[in-house]
Amino acid sequence: MTGEHQTVVVIGTGLIGASLALALTGAGHTVHLQDRTSSHARVAAGLGAGLLDEADPEVVDLVVVAVPPAAIADVVLASLRTYPRATVTDVGSVKAGVLGALWERDVDLSRYVGSHPMAGSQHSGPVTARADLFDGRTWVVAPHRRSRAESVEQVLALVRACRAREVVMDVDDHDAAVARVSHLPHLMSVLMAGHLTAVPPADLLLAGQGLRDVTRIAGSDPGLWQQILSANASAVLAELRTVSDELAGLISALESGTASDELHDQLARGVAGIQRIPGKHGAAPATYRQVVVEIPDTPGALGRLFAEVGAAGVNVEDIAIEHDQAREIGYLALSVEPEQAEELVAAMVAGGWSVGA
Numbered sequence: 393m394t395g396e397h398q399t400v401v402v403i404g405t406g407l408i409g410a411s412l413a414l415a416l417t418g419a420g421h422t423v424h425l426q427d428r429t430s431s432h433a434r435v436a437a438g439l440g441a442g443l444l445d446e447a448d449p450e451v452v453d454l455v456v457v458a459v460p461p462a463a464i465a466d467v468v469l470a471s472l473r474t475y476p477r478a479t480v481t482d483v484g485s486v487k488a489g490v491l492g493a494l495w496e497r498d499v500d501l502s503r504y505v506g507s508h509p510m511a512g513s514q515h516s517g518p519v520t521a522r523a524d525l526f527d528g529r530t531w532v533v534a535p536h537r538r539s540r541a542e543s544v545e546q547v548l549a550l551v552r553a554c555r556a557r558e559v560v561m562d563v564d565d566h567d568a569a570v571a572r573v574s575h576l577p578h579l580m581s582v583l584m585a586g587h588l589t590a591v592p593p594a595d596l597l598l599a600g601q602g603l604r605d606v607t608r609i610a611g612s613d614p615g616l617w618q619q620i621l622s623a624n625a626s627a628v629l630a631e632l633r634t635v636s637d638e639l640a641g642l643i644s645a646l647e648s649g650t651a652s653d654e655l656h657d658q659l660a661r662g663v664a665g666i667q668r669i670p671g672k673h674g675a676a677p678a679t680y681r682q683v684v685v686e687i688p689d690t691p692g693a694l695g696r697l698f699a700e701v702g703a704a705g706v707n708v709e710d711i712a713i714e715h716d717q718a719r720e721i722g723y724l725a726l727s728v729e730p731e732q733a734e735e736l737v738a739a740m741v742a743g744g745w746s747v748g749a
């Protein structure tokens with residue numbers, strides 16, 4: 393895929409496939425949609441992600457395989473055979489196993505270049521697809537020693553067309569890195585959320601935003617994650633063992649007294665860790681300020697608030713909503729660059745909104 397118009401086939405029109413198809417169609421490319429479950433392709437087409445008719449194999453420039461990890465190698469192989477000119481990429485969360493499986497097949501792999509967008513959500517299927525899912529996010533491109541330069545360029549152009557930030561990496565380095573920054577966090581969230589199954593319902597009524605923050609990704613499809621974790625088991629196991637030692641350290645810190653220096657050090661280590669996470673577009677780690685606005689639980693309140701935020705020209709980096717059932721209101725926490733916080737507060741107050749700390 394280059395700057396000019398391209399004909400693309402997207403196979404697997406779930407969350408990731410339909411989202412990138414929406415972005416590519418929006419950028420003016422011709423996108424053909426395929427899915428084993430035909431209703432998924434129909435829903436994606438209904439959202440404007442592309443066409444349902446079959447592409448002429450001779451004119452296809454790029455095939456993007458966005459199916460679950462265990463099916464990727466077979467679909468890539470079939471695509472290399474069906475589309476004789478096309479570059480074929482996949483968006484699977486783990487890279488080495490797919491490449492290993494492809495090496496064992498009797499096929500010329502020069503047109504295959506694996507990739508992995510570091511964006512997604514806990515939802516599955518085309519209904520939750522978004523054209524802006526990849527905006528400013530990292531997207532790893534992982535060529536192998538036989539990938540032809542033209543195909544690497546086409547996958548880099550796909551990343552740019554989805555407005556993501558490309559990072560070129562070796563497959564093994566990629567798999568080790570995602571074990572640390574994606575697969576381990578997922579398991580930590582699952583562990584916490586799973587623990588809740590034994591918590592009394594009355595206690596859960598007290599749940600605030602903190603619990604929701606650490607458990608969001610635990611709501612992801614267990615079938616998909618079973619495949620992701622199995623494909624990267626050895627790297628994930630190494631991370632889990634380290635965390636297990638760290639947990640033992642936390643237990644001993646608490647045992648040695650709640651005011652111990654050891655406990656303080658563990659908590660401060662958390663702050664230091666957060667500060668190492670890069671901001672959007674790979675920028676230096678960002679520390680945003682939160683402006684909390686009270687919103688009545690009434691139809692249209694959120695829309696009105698966002699319109700006023702937009703009119704104030706403030707760029708919101710993140711949002712979180714918490715409901716106060718007893719008072720029938722919600723709290724909307726808007727994260728903004730520190731220098732825009734005062735401006736946002738002033739605009740909210742001028743609009744008659746109640747703004748908290």
Ligand SMILES: NC(=O)c1ccc[n+]([C@@H]2O[C@H](COP(=O)([O-])OP(=O)(O)OC[C@H]3O[C@@H](n4cnc5c(N)ncnc54)[C@H](O)[C@@H]3O)[C@@H](O)[C@H]2O)c1
Nearest residue numbers: 404406407408428429432459460461484485512513516517
């Ligand atoms: N969910 C995320 O956050 C995320 C992020 C980055 C990458 N990924 C990777 O993207 C891929 C897709 O994940 P998703 O979240 O979009 O899943 P999804 O369940 O939303 O979509 C997968 C789609 O593939 C279809 N499918 C399954 N087997 C198929 C086959 N053999 N041929 C054609 N279609 C088939 C399914 O019907 C479904 O529509 C996975 O490999 C995953 O590792 C996921």
Ligand SMILES: O=C(O)C(=O)C[C@]1(C(=O)O)C=C[C@@H](O)C=C1
Nearest residue numbers: 485509510511512513514574609
């Ligand atoms: O935001 C989320 O929901 C995600 O967890 C997306 C996320 C991740 O960042 O770990 C999950 C798995 C994918 O392979 C890539 C992205």
